[in-house]
Structures are given as C-alpha cells and as structure tokens.
Amino acid sequence: MKQVYIYRSFERFWHWTQAFLIFFLGLTGFEIHASISFFGFENAVKYHNIAAYALLILIVFAIFWHFTTGEWKQYLPTFKNLKSQIDFYLLGIFRNAPHPTKKTVLSKLNPLQRLTYLGLKLLVIPIMVISGLFYMFYRYPQGQGMATINIESLEIIAVIHTLGAFLLIAFVVAHIYLITTGHTILSNLKAMITGYEELEDDDHEKESKVNKEVKLETNN
Amino acid sequence: MRKILLALTFLAIIIITAISVMKSDIYYPPKVVDLKEKYSAAEKPTVDHSKFAILDQHFDKPQDVTEACVTCHNTRDQEIMQSSHWNWERPEYIEGRGIVYLGKKNAVNNFCIGTQTNEQACAKCHIGFGMSEEGFTFTDKANIDCMVCHDNSGTYIKAQNKSGYPDPALNLNEIAQHIGKPTRDNCGVCHFFGGGGNNVKHGDLEMSMFTPDRSIDVHMAVEGANLICVDCHTTENHQMKGKIYSLSSMNVNRSTCEQCHTETPHEDNILNEHTIKVACQTCHIPAYAKANSTKMYWDWSTAGKLKDGKPYTEEDSLGNHTYMSIKGSFEWGNNLTPDYVWFNGTADHYLLGDEIKDTTKPLVLNQLHGAYGDFNSKIIPVKIHKAKQIYDPVNKLLIQPHLWDEKKGEGAYWVDFNWNEASEYGMSRIGLPYSGEYDFIETEMYWPINHMVAPKEESLSCESCHSRENSRLANLTDFYMPGRDYNSYVEFFGKLIIILTLLGVLTHGAIRVFIAKKNNKAGN
Numbered sequence: 001m002k003q004v005y006i007y008r009s010f011e012r013f014w015h016w017t018q019a020f021l022i023f024f025l026g027l028t029g030f031e032i033h034a035s036i037s038f039f040g041f042e043n044a045v046k047y048h049n050i051a052a053y054a055l056l057i058l059i060v061f062a063i064f065w066h067f068t069t070g071e072w073k074q075y076l077p078t079f080k081n082l083k084s085q086i087d088f089y090l091l092g093i094f095r096n097a098p099h100p101t102k103k104t105v106l107s108k109l110n111p112l113q114r115l116t117y118l119g120l121k122l123l124v125i126p127i128m129v130i131s132g133l134f135y136m137f138y139r140y141p142q143g144q145g146m147a148t149i150n151i152e153s154l155e156i157i158a159v160i161h162t163l164g165a166f167l168l169i170a171f172v173v174a175h176i177y178l179i180t181t182g183h184t185i186l187s188n189l190k191a192m193i194t195g196y197e198e199l200e201d202d203d204h205e206k207e208s209k210v211n212k213e214v215k216l217e218t219n220n
Numbered sequence: 221m222r223k224i225l226l227a228l229t230f231l232a233i234i235i236i237t238a239i240s241v242m243k244s245d246i247y248y249p250p251k252v253v254d255l256k257e258k259y260s261a262a263e264k265p266t267v268d269h270s271k272f273a274i275l276d277q278h279f280d281k282p283q284d285v286t287e288a289c290v291t292c293h294n295t296r297d298q299e300i301m302q303s304s305h306w307n308w309e310r311p312e313y314i315e316g317r318g319i320v321y322l323g324k325k326n327a328v329n330n331f332c333i334g335t336q337t338n339e340q341a342c343a344k345c346h347i348g349f350g351m352s353e354e355g356f357t358f359t360d361k362a363n364i365d366c367m368v369c370h371d372n373s374g375t376y377i378k379a380q381n382k383s384g385y386p387d388p389a390l391n392l393n394e395i396a397q398h399i400g401k402p403t404r405d406n407c408g409v410c411h412f413f414g415g416g417g418n419n420v421k422h423g424d425l426e427m428s429m430f431t432p433d434r435s436i437d438v439h440m441a442v443e444g445a446n447l448i449c450v451d452c453h454t455t456e457n458h459q460m461k462g463k464i465y466s467l468s469s470m471n472v473n474r475s476t477c478e479q480c481h482t483e484t485p486h487e488d489n490i491l492n493e494h495t496i497k498v499a500c501q502t503c504h505i506p507a508y509a510k511a512n513s514t515k516m517y518w519d520w521s522t523a524g525k526l527k528d529g530k531p532y533t534e535e536d537s538l539g540n541h542t543y544m545s546i547k548g549s550f551e552w553g554n555n556l557t558p559d560y561v562w563f564n565g566t567a568d569h570y571l572l573g574d575e576i577k578d579t580t581k582p583l584v585l586n587q588l589h590g591a592y593g594d595f596n597s598k599i600i601p602v603k604i605h606k607a608k609q610i611y612d613p614v615n616k617l618l619i620q621p622h623l624w625d626e627k628k629g630e631g632a633y634w635v636d637f638n639w640n641e642a643s644e645y646g647m648s649r650i651g652l653p654y655s656g657e658y659d660f661i662e663t664e665m666y667w668p669i670n671h672m673v674a675p676k677e678e679s680l681s682c683e684s685c686h687s688r689e690n691s692r693l694a695n696l697t698d699f700y701m702p703g704r705d706y707n708s709y710v711e712f713f714g715k716l717i718i719i720l721t722l723l724g725v726l727t728h729g730a731i732r733v734f735i736a737k738k739n740n741k742a743g744n
Contacts, residue, residue, distance in 0.1 A: 013227045017234070034688045034703045041682035041703055045490060053238035089728075094735045152593070155700035159707045166714025170721040177725035 004199045006105055007192055011071070014062045015192055021055045022168060029165055052132055059129070074109055075118045082111040093181060103199055116171075124167055131161040255480055259445055263401065270397040279392040282349055282385065283362040288396065290361060297361035299458040305347045305369075307358060308335070312469040314568055320469070327467055328572050330518060330585055330607035330663040331415035332547075334620045336572075337649045341624040343384035345410040352383045353649075366399070369406045373398035377409075381624065404430055404440070407449040417541070419514045422464075423556065423603040424671040428511030436510055438675045452479065465668055466586050471565025471596065475670075477501070499598040501670055502560060503680040508603060508669050509554045513540050517551035518607040521660035524637045531637070546623075546634040548608075558601030558669050560693055562590030570663075573652055576616045582606065582662040583618070592699040599696065601669040609663050610639060612647075614655035618663075622646040 007015070028051065030036050031044035039047060066072040084100040089112070092100070101110035109117065134157045182188035183198060191197035269275055274288045290297050304310040309323030324342070328334045335342040343351035348363045350356060357363065365384065367376045373395050379387045386392075412418060412426045419426030434441040440448070453462045453475050462475025477500040484492040485500075494503075508514070524545060526532070531545030540552040568587045576583055590597035610619045621642040625632030631645035639658050647654035685693045686703030693701065 009223045009227065013230065017231060032686075032702050033706065034686070041686050045682070050235075050238050053241045054234050057234050057237055094731055096739070153700055154702070155705070155707075158700055158702060158705075159710050162706070163710050163714060166710070166717060169714075170717045173718065173721045174725060177729060180729075 001198045001200060003196045004105060005195050006103070006108060006197045006199070007195045009195065010061075010065055012192060012195055014058065014065065017058055018055070018062075021051050021058065022172070024051050025055065026165060026169060026172075029161075033162060033165075049136065052136065056129065059125070074107070075114055075121065077114050077118055078111050080111065082115075085110050085112045089181070103197070120171065124164055124171070127160060128164040128168070131157050131164065135161055256445055259447060259451060265400055269399045272397075275393070275396040275399075277393060279396065282365065282367070282392060285392055285396050286362050286364050286366055289366045289399075296458065297364055300347070300364050301358065301361070303458050303460070304463075305458075305460070306364065308346065310463075310468070314469045315566065316568070317571075320569075320571065322469065322569060322571070323467055326572065328570060328585060328618055328620065329415075329466055330605060330609050330665050331421060331515070332623065333520075333609060333618075334572070336620050337622040337646045338624040340383045340626075341381045344378045344380060344382075345414070346384045349384050349386075367392075367395050368409075369402045370399045371395050371406065372400035372403060374405060381626070402448075402450055404448050411449075415515065416547070417515075419509060419512050421466075421515070421605075422667055422669075422671075423514035424505070424508045424669045426509070426512050426514070429671070432511075434675050435678070436672060438673050454479070465567045465588060466665060467569075469567050469569065474565065477504075477673075495598075497592075497598055499563075499600040501601050501668075501673070502599050503684075504673050504676075505558065505601055505669050505671075506674055506678060506680050506684075507555050508558060508601075508672050509556050510672055511554075513538055513552035513554040514556070514603065515540075515550055516553045516556075516603075516605060518548060518605070518609075519550070519660075520548040520607065520609045523548035523633075524639070526637065545637070556603070557692070559604050560599050560696060561588055561602055561666065562592060562594070562597040562696065562698075563588045563600045563602075563668065564590040564594050564596035564598075567666075570618065572620055572650060573617065576611065576618070576661065579611075579613065579616060579661055582664045585663055585665045588666050588668075592696070599693065603667040603669055605665045605667060607663050607665075608660045610643065610658050611661045612643070612653075612655050612657065613659045614657050615653050617647075617652060618661075619643045619654065619658060620646040620650050620652070622649070 025048060027036070027038060028044040028048035031038055032041065032048060038044070081101055088097060088100050091097075099110070101107075103110075135154070138154055138157060179188040179192075180186075182191075187197060272292075274291060277288075279285050279288075286297075300306050304323055307323065308325040309321045312320050312322045314320050324335050324346075326334075326336065332338070332342075337353060339351050339353050339356070347365045347368055348356070348358075349365055350363055365378075365386075367386070368378060376390065376395050377387050379385055408425075408427065408430055411422075412429065413420070414425075415421040428436050429440055431442050432440050434444050439445050439452075450460075453460050455461070459473075461473055461479075463473065481500070483495050485495075486492050522543070525543075526545055532543075533541055533545070534543040536542050536552065538552070538554075541547075541550055542552075543549050566589045568589065570583060570585045588600075588602070610621055611617060612619055621633055621639065622631050622645040623634050623642065625635055628635050630636075631638070631641035633639060633642035636642070640656070643654050643658050644656075680692070682703070685691050686701060688704060688706075691701075691704045693704065
C-alpha cells in the first residue's frame with residue numbers, strides 16, 4: 001500500500017463547491033416547492049438564483065478542466081468488470097473480498113461509477129441546468145416586450161426540474177453511503193479532502209512518476 | 221496554505237460573478253420621493269371667483285348660476301355634454317354585441333337595480349337639474365350642475381328625490397363665489413354613497429376616504445401624500461380618466477397606477493416581472509372595506525314585510541341595515557380579503573331585454589373577461605356582490621321595477637309594496653314584456669378593487685399566493701404557480717425513489733455492520 005496523490009486541488013475544490021451548491025440548491029429549491037420552510041419564499045428564490053449562477057460558472061470551469069487535463073476519459077463507460085463490480089457490492093463486500101477494480105490515478109472509477117457519473121454529467125445535470133435556465137428566463141405567454149422565451153406553460157419546466165431534484169437527492173443518499181465502502185470507512189472521504197489515498201502499489205513506479213508530474217503541475 | 225488561498229479566491233470570484241450576473245440588469249425605478257415632491261406643491265388658483273361681479277348676486281334658481289358660469293367658461297358646457305357624468309351613458313364596444321350605449325341611464329345592477337322609472341330619486345347623483353321620468357333635455361346647457369363638482373365652500377348639497385335640484389335653503393351666491401377644482405368631498409358625495417348608503421357598492425370607496433390615514437389609503441392619507449381623486453383621475457376637457465366595470469366594457473381610458481409608477485416600479489426584477497400578469501392592486505390592496513362595512517349580499521325577495529302596516533328597518537351592531545322593508549335583507553362585511561380574477565380590461569354585461577339562458581345558476585351581470593393565456597390579462601382583486609333580484613320566469617328577463625314615486629298608487633314598490641304593479645309599470649315604461657309572474661334569481665356583480673392602497677409594508681408577501689395551503693390565488697387554476705402547484709405523479713415517484721434508495725443503503729449498511737461484528741467475534 002502506498003499513499004498516492006489521486007485528487008488534485010482543483011478537482012477537490014470543484015467537488016466540494018459543487019456538493020455545497022447542490023445541497024444549497026436543494027434546500028432553497030424544495031422551499032420554493034413548498035416542501036420545507038427555512039429562508040422564506042422570497043429569500044429562497046433569491047438565493048436559489050444566485051447559487052444557480054455560481055453552479056453554472058463552476059460547471060464551465062469544470063468542463064474546461066476535464067478537457068485540458070484529459071480527465072474526461074475517466075468517465076468513458078466500460079462493461080469490462082461491470083458484472084464483477086455488481087457482484088462485489090451485492091456479495092463480495094460482505095465476505096471482505098477485494099475490490100474487483102483497481103483504483104489508479106489514471107482510472108479512478110470502477111465500471112459502475114463510470115456509468116453513474118456519466119449519467120449524472122450527461123443526463124441529470126444538463127437536464128437540471130437547461131430546465132433551470134428555462135425556469136429563470138421563462139416569460140409568461142407572449143409577455144409583452146419582455147418575451148425572451150415564450151412557452152405556453154411553466155408546468156412542464158417545473159415538473160422536469162422537480163423530478164431532477166428528486167433524482168439528485170437519491171443520488172446524494174447513495175453517494176454518501178457508497179463512499180464508506182473503500183479500504184476503510186473513511187478512506188474515500190479522506191482522499192477527497194486531502195487528495196491522498198492509500199492504493200495498492202503494484203504499478204508503483206508508474207504511479208509515483210505520474211504523481212510527481214501532477215505535483216509539479218499543481219505547484220505551478 | 222497557498223492552495224487554500226487559491227481556492228478561497230476562486231470561490232470568491234464565482235460568488236461575486238454569480239451575484240453580479242443576477243444584478244447585471246441595473247434598473248432605477250421612479251423615485252417615490254420625486255412623486256411626493258411633485259404632488260406636494262400646492263396648486264394656486266389663477267383667478268379668485270369672489271372678485272367677479274357676475275357671481276356677486278342673488279341667484280333665484282341654480283340654472284342662473286350655470287348661466288353665469290358659461291358667460292366666461294363659454295365652451296365648457298359642450299365638453300360637459302359629451303361626458304358620461306352628464307349623459308349617463310357611453311358608447312361601448314362589446315364583443316358579440318357591437319356598439320352599445322351603456323350607462324346609468326339603462327344599466328341594470330344588483331343593488332337598486334336601475335334608474336329607469338326612478339329618475340327623480342336617482343338624479344340626486346346626476347350633474348344636472350330637473351331630470352325626471354317624463355323626459356329630460358340633455359341638450360339644455362342651463363341644466364348643467366357646475367356646483368356639485370366645483371363647490372369649494374363645502375356647503376352644496378342636492379335635495380332628496382328632487383330630480384337633481386339642490387337643497388332650496390342653500391346660499392347659491394356664497395357657493396358661486398367659492399368655486400374651484402373638485403375636492404374629495406365633491407367626488408365622494410356621490411361615489412362613496414352609491415347604492416343607497418356609505419360603501420354599499422364599491423367596498424374600496426367610502427367616507428373614511430374624505431380624510432383617511434395611511435393605513436386606509438397610502439396615497440390619500442391626510443398626513444401623507446394627501447392626493448385627491450382628480451390627481452389620478454386626470455381630466456382634460458371634462459373627460460375623466462378611469463371608469464368602473466359595472467358600466468364599462470372596453471379596455472380604454474383606464475386610470476392606472478402605471479401613470480405615475482410605471483410598469484416596473486420595483487428594485488427587484490422578479491417582482492417587476494410579476495407586473496406582466498399581476499395587477500399592482502393584487503399585492504398592494506390586501507384588504508378592502510377597511511374602516512366601514514360594505515354590502516356583500518342583497519336579498520330583494522324578503523322585502524315587503526310591514527309592522528303595523530308600516531315599513532321598518534333593522535340594524536346590526538355596527539349600524540348597518542340588515543333589513544329594510546323597501547329593499548329586503550342584507551349581509552355586510554368589513555376588512556375583507558378580495559377575490560381574484562383574470563381581467564383583460566373588457567367586460568360583457570347583462571342588458572335589459574337579454575334572455576336569461578340558465579335560471580338555475582347565478583346570473584353574472586358584468587362578466588369580466590380574462591384568462592392566463594390571454595396576453596392582456598392580469599390578475600386583479602375584486603369584490604363579488606351577490607344578490608337575489610326580481611325577474612320574469614316566463615319571459616326569462618330581469619325586471620326593471622318601478623321603485624320610487626312621490627305618491628301612493630303609482631305602482632312604486634317603495635310606496636305601495638306590490639311587486640306585480642312595480643314590475644308591470646317598470647317593464648312597460650322601458651318597452652319590455654312582463655308576463656305577470658315574477659320570481660327572484662341569484663345574481664353576481666364583479667367590482668374591481670382599485671382604491672385603499674396599503675402602505676408597502678402591508679402589501680402581500682410571496683407566501684400569500686405561493687403556498688400550498690391558503691393561497692389567495694387558490695381559485696385561479698389555469699396556470700402552474702411555484703410553491704402552490706405540484707405534479708402528484710412526480711411527487712410520488714420522487715419520494716418513492718428516495719425512500720427506496722434510503723432503504724437500500726440502510727439494509728446494505730446493516731448487513732455490513734452485522735457481518736463485521738460477527739467476524740470480530742470469530743476473530744476473538
């Protein structure tokens with residue numbers, strides 16, 4: 001086992017900012033939806049809109065980061081090992097069987113994670129962003145001169161946006177639980193905070209090389 | 221440390237950009253301070269009417285005063301004769317009917333029903349002298365009553381049931397010398413007492429507004445802006461801005477808040493967007509009939525009970541009539557929450573002679589048009605006045621009864637208490653058939669609430685409408701409103717998926733904990 005620098009600073013910053021924004025958007029969003037009551041409707045709307053813009057800006061940076069670093073390749077779906085990964089969560093984990101997928105800097109995600117995060121990034125987040133933008137710039141039917149976008153009814157936008165919000169909550173619940181399934185209960189959480197995680201070191205030399213390069217990069 | 225600083229800086233940039241994107245549409249609404257300054261300047265009259273020799277004389281009859289007025293104001297009489305205040309009617313285009321001449325002259329309402337055959341009594345609120353059942357010349361300029369609107373002495377008063385003539389005891393000389401711009405008293409003496417008493421009709425126009433405080437009306441408040449009626453109901457050549465939809469049908473010449481405040485008066489853009497679909501009054505008039513009660517229900521069918529052969533009245537604890545032999549029973553309300561409807565500025569009316577299509581449902585006498593999908597429509601607050609009034613069940617027509625007369629035996633209901641005779645007389649005068657049978661039908665009228673604007677701290681909050689329970693707009697169901705509406709399938713599916721996920725991870729976790737404990741024991 002070896003301490004490996006696996007999550008770079010931007011990645012961690014992006015992760016935690018996004019986590020906070022999604023939590024905050026959920027809180028204010030479900031207040032607008034009248035499911036909970038906390039800030040008051042008016043403030044909830046105000047804060048929800050500000051947080052929405054913050055998330056949009058963050059997403060733009062994150063996309064840029066993914067493409068410039070090549071990290072987007074982490075999410076390429078693979079069906080190799082998919083079945084054994086499912087078997088691990090359903091059975092192996094209870095028998096202390098080893099993780100079927102090796103976590104390395106170049107391949108941080110197991111096949112199941114790849115599919116889930118790809119779905120999140122290509123489906124749920126875009127749906128939330130697009131329906132959210134429609135929600136924000138929606139104008140009443142033919143809204144006299146202020147018509148940016150004319151849609152007959154807000155209902156379809158609101159329904160999609162709400163549905164997405166429910167899915168995100170379900171995702172967060174599963175996500176928070178699944179991070180406890182690392183080497184130890186807290187090792188995944190610690191990795192996302194410090195960037196370092198103990199990984200099996202069969203590709204020792206290669207990894208430490210990459211690790212150094214990464215460190216150099218981030219220090220610039 | 222450097223990384224933390226970098227992260228914090230980056231975070232700050234994101235938040236600042238987000239907030240500035242929100243605020244990028246910098247907008248300066250018209251300052252209320254400027255408006256206040258504009259209206260605080262006291263208007264100085266350009267002439268002193270007490271200095272004119274022609275007004276310093278004894279006037280035998282009120283027409284002589286008018287003759288004196290028009291010697292100087294020699295075109296104003298023509299302006300008056302084109303006004304609805306004088307003609308008691310106005311050409312209105314009603315979809316499906318074409319041009320209709322509509323006004324107090326011929327309209328039907330669910331208060332005192334109509335002026336026809338009762339002109340001498342109703343003319344107390346006509347700006348003329350000598351209106352009577354036998355006919356009235358709307359072309360004789362001497363019959364114009366200048367004083368009722370322009371008396372600034374505060375003494376002018378019209379006599380009861382005298383065809384619009386003033387109280388004969390008045391000193392017309394004194395009044396003629398104190399002429400000026402109409403005050404709240406001039407307008408209020410008719411408009412506050414429509415329907416036979418204070419605040420009977422409108423609910424938002426009543427005698428507390430002669431000298432209101434801020435909580436009654438923020439614009440007219442004596443200690444505030446102290447606006448008078450004609451500050452908003454601006455008038456050019458005696459044509460006044462604004463009208464009430466008990467008598468109007470077209471979306472023209474309306475007196476609006478936007479005249480001063482523009483369509484986007486808020487600093488908050490989201491609030492400004494509301495003005496596309498929500499009238500100012502909806503949020504800024506949270507309650508009406510704030511000081512005195514307004515009539516909400518008028519049941520004509522109980523009229524006619526007599527005590528010892530004489531008509532009588534009953535009152536509630538606030539002094540409101542609950543029963544009058546001549547009019548029937550009433551229900552009143554005060555400090556009321558308005559009803560809300562879509563309104564695009566056009567309305568249809570029940571006109572005398574229209575056949576009632578469905579006598580089982582309440583008949584709406586002035587149907588306000590509007591819908592969410594109609595781009596001229598806004599949500600407005602209204603008072604809905606309900607009544608039970610007389611109609612002819614055979615011909616399916618509302619009846620215009622003869623109510624008032626000077627003497628007995630003329631068929632006037634208020635004197636003889638005979639519906640049959642009153643109907644016979646009334647309907648034959650207006651040239652409509654009467655079958656000899658009468659009954660009472662439920663009717664409704666919609667009175668837009670425009671006055672009694674509250675101070676801004678009392679205006680509605682978001683939750684007044686955007687809430688699941690007790691939304692003020694609960695009855696307007698033709699659109700989706702965040703905070704009020706939801707899709708029950710999405711709600712069910714969403715909650716289900718969260719519960720299933722929770723159950724899944726809890727079960728999974730529990731098994732892990734259980735096995736770990738077992739292994740620990742085994743290890744020991």
